[in-house]
Amino acid sequence: MEELGLADVEAFLAVARARGFRGAAAQAGVSASALSAALRRLESRLGVRLLNRTTRSVTLTEAGQRLLERLGPLIGEIGSALDSINAYRDSPTGTLRLNVPSIVARHILPSIASRFLKTHPGITLDVITDDAFVDVLAAGCDAGIRYEERVERDMIALPIGPRVQRFVAAASPAYLAERGHPTRPQELVDHACIRHRFPSGVVAAWEFERRGKTVRLRPEGPLLASTVEMEVEAAVAGLGIIHTFEEFLRPHLASGALLPILDDWCQRFTGPLLYYPSRSHMPAPLRAFVDFIKGDT
Structure with missing residues (x-):
């Protein structure tokens, strides 16, 4: 059998772990076409298909799964052995x-x-x-x-x-002038709220805490997005109330473009x-x- 190239083996591991060429390419810092070429070489040398490729997905064949299980720890050991040489460097x-x-x-x-x-x-x-x-x-x-x-x-x-961060609820002065200031978390069900969707598709519930009491609710509103920039812009434009990390809102709170609400209910966490x-x-x-x-x- 023709000698296997370590780079081609590493390409297989990257694609197998990422379950796709695009994600593997982004992580490895190479092009997807380069990874594809490496996989073709490896499969040709082994004489067996390692991946099932379609336009929508990449899955491991039985042979590919076995190779992944055996190679993963070995590559890790090789990397550790090579990296141990770093101990002899000044930096x-x-x-x-x-x-x-x-x-x-x-x-x-x-x-x-x-x-x-x-x-x-x-x-x-x-x-x-x-x-x-x-x-x-x-x-x-x-x-x-x-x-x-x-x-x-x-x-x-x-x-x-x-060591400690906070979730903060806020809205624009114009929104609060029109709809009023909620004084309890439960009142948010009667307000327009700007919600966040995680990559998994989960829409997070809003949680508030005060003196040991926790209130958890799922408000509704005009915008459901997966990018914080869009959500913050909507809040500044007066579309509704936003609830997110304080760091995302700090510049707008400082400028007065957003005003904090339910501040005594802000949830603190590690x-x-x-x-x-x-x-x-x-x-x-x-x-x-x-x-x-x-x-x-």
Whole structure:
């Protein structure tokens, strides 16, 4: 059999884990056509089909599933062995891939990333923004950042960024002048509310807390969107009440374009966590980032 190329094997792993060429290409930083060519070479050398491809989906054949199960740990060991050489460098090098939600990518990680990369110029930070909960290893990432309730229990978790955050409800002065100021969360069912849909399709309920009492409701309104920018713009335009991370609304609250409501009911929660699998041979870029975060607190 013709000698297999490691790059083609890695291409197979990337496509198999992402369940598609486009997602794998985005994560690997190569073109989808390059991955497709690598898969054709690999299948040709093995003499067996590894993936079933249609215009809508990519699925593993039985042979592909067996290869994925056997190769995943082996490639991980090879990567760990090669990365161990980093211990002999004055400064670690390599790529650190993080999977983070949009709130973290926009308002928490930028300043942290800038300080980290200035400290470690040999490291490339590859940030994938994803509001869905994912298996970071299956997605080809070294670590992820999520909130406490979304972190798997077998992961090591480390606080990163603010220790406490808030969800804030707000509306434009024009909307409140026309519709009035709600004084209790229950009154929101009689108001126009701007809601958010997550990538999974789930429309989150609104939660409010005060003195140990929690109110959870699902208001209705004129806009249901999956982008915060559209939701905030709608609120500023007077279409309704928005309920989201305080960081998304802070500039508009400061300018007076939005006014907070139900402030004494604002829900506070623990800030985000950096999480990663427990393993003895941690990649050098990840180890450097973990040490940086611990020293940055």
